[in-house]
């Protein structure tokens with residue numbers, strides 16, 4: 464469904480590619496964790512998947528069509544099909560839980576409706592359903608700045624869910640959370656993934672979480688894909704190789 468063909472990304476003003484000659488593909492149902500040291504290229508890799516980061520060489524294809532050959536409308540559709548969650552949640556702190564979740568519907572609205580913040584009762588129902596799905600037990604009208612990290616990430620997942628995504632991308636979604644909360648968020652991600660039969664590709668520093676939840680692990684080192692296999696194959700030798708221990 465998603466295919467990287469010889470993908471490299473070189474940031475302007477740098478001489479070493481952030482990711483280099485990456486060839487990999489992902490199918491529906493795969494829950495993939497991406498491992499690698501800080502600076503290994505994980506964020507760059509994740510952002511290439513839906514075109515947030517343009518590639519310098521090679522191509523990223525969705526169902527055999529390269530992102531760079533898609534029309535503007537097709538690119539928007541790719542973005543809409545991709546739910547993204549981040550380490551720092553990327554929520555609007557002074558807005559309420561439900562307002563933040565409703566922003567996930569922007570991709571389905573005309574631009575003037577976005578500007579006016581127009582949402583109908585069916586939109587609100589969709590947001591409430593998402594709140595229930597992520598088992599968020601706070602008042603929907605509460606400002607997100609008042610929530611804990613785990614609650615904020617649940618809001619962010621709910622926002623991604625209302626997009627009705629086919630793909631879930633996570634850029635260190637649990638890096639700011641304590642270990643117990645991190646595991647509960649991973650559990651929620653996996654459960655949602657299974658229910659909706661998504662492709663999920665998630666950067667994570669915690670190898671234990673990756674091994675516990677992933678159906679497949681890939682690892683990057685200095686921008687190169689150096690491991691691609693099932694969690695059982697990611698052994699101590701590989702761990703030492705990736706993290707230079």
Ligand SMILES: Nc1ncnc2c1ncn2[C@@H]1O[C@H](COP(=O)(O)OP(=O)(O)OP(=O)(O)O)[C@@H](O)[C@H]1O
Pocket residue numbers: 474475477480481499500501502503504505506507508
């Ligand atoms: N906008 C940018 N301009 C220049 N260099 C960049 C930019 N973004 C990332 N880089 C560089 O590209 C390389 C890969 O960075 P990236 O953020 O993808 O790695 P990462 O594995 O996600 O790291 P971390 O775990 O610290 O977030 C690093 O050397 C980084 O300094």
